[in-house]
Amino acid sequence: MRNEGDSRPDPLAGCRILVGISGSIAAVKLPGLVSALAKRGAETRCVLTPSATRLVSPVALASLSRRSCLLEADQWSHQAARPLHIELAEWADLVVVAPLSASSLARWVHGLGDTLLASTLLAAEAPVLAAAAMNTAMWSSPGVRRNWHDLQSFAGVLPLGPEPGLLACDRQGDGRMAEPALLELALESLRLHGASRDWRGRRLLVSAGPTREFLDPARCLTNPSTGRMGVLLAQAARLRGAQVDLVHGPLSVEAAWLEGLQLHPVVTAAELQQRLLALQPEADAIAMAAAVADHRRAAPLPTKLGKEELALSLQAGWQEVPDLLQQLVSQRRSGQRILGFAAHSGDVLPQARAKFRRKGCDLLFANPIDQPGAGFAAATNQGWLLGPGAEERPLASMGKLAVAHQLLDALGALLPPASEPAPPAPARLL
């Protein structure tokens, strides 16, 4: 999901994406994904299993992808010079299988190549995003559980488990495919960082978004933070295998970006403080991206003030919000690493140096808020990353997901090895 007017090169532009669609009702959502990928300049080719063709129109997919769809019968065309599944597997820079049905999962995990999609998956060497979708009882059946578990150890594969929700079979529970907007983000993440799950076995606590400090029930002191940077950091860590707690103020981001995260919604700085302190002991690392309001009312009023009373009330009765980042730093356990953020106008670096010393965190990402394409609500960001040993690294302007991955690289490098080892990236199987 990109903002209009964003002039940075899109990581998905020109990327060749093979879209494998198998037989689950979630297949009806795929035209939306294919259309979004085409708008971003990706080249897509769709492969449908026979049951998928009963659920979603190959004609619609061909039109949206600007290329003919590949169906089971195409595997056996006498006009093809090379086996189609090999040609497709070699063509792709990325593969997404969505929805991944119970049967397609079983074929893949057990090495069966008896359909065009199944044999293409066996031949694929590009990173694969796999988004499961099925009925809740099917998802919890022992065979599917075992196959899904086994898929976790396939290197080069990013498995996205189903989400809870109301399913088309009227069942309420796990089984809903990850939303297309999250698949789009996960594909971008695969492009930027590959399928390595180097944060597996680690727990990350992220704060994001603004806080609101109320004067009365109708007015509050807040800021223009949308939460985009913090949410993308949280989701990037989740895609890299971390267990992520996201404590967030009111957000203005794609709702699908929150899937798979443990959410803790708050409104005021006091609520944020309470949730962060409760979650801190379990965290291996903390990323404090929230834009915390600097002042609050000593006593917010329970009833709405008139205009004149409001003008008077604005002049007194404020107190400073305690520095939560400093508090987290002061009471952290040994080995816990903390990333802070800093928003500045003017010359960022000298102000960032002073803030880094004052806050005492391990890393500080400082970004300008007075440059186009950086700061609040922007799709891109840039700035300075300050770290141990007086390290000061400039980060050029790039999409916020790319910034998120760079910050996770730097934060991860300060942590002891995860207790659950991540699979090696290049090999096909462990």
Ligand code: CTP
């Ligand atoms: N922060 C915090 N508690 C506050 C204010 C800020 O934990 N009461 C955290 C932010 O989440 C961020 C970092 O401190 O990680 C820097 O926030 P920023 O708004 O840039 O700086 P302030 O500390 O508010 O200082 P100033 O506004 O004077 O630049």
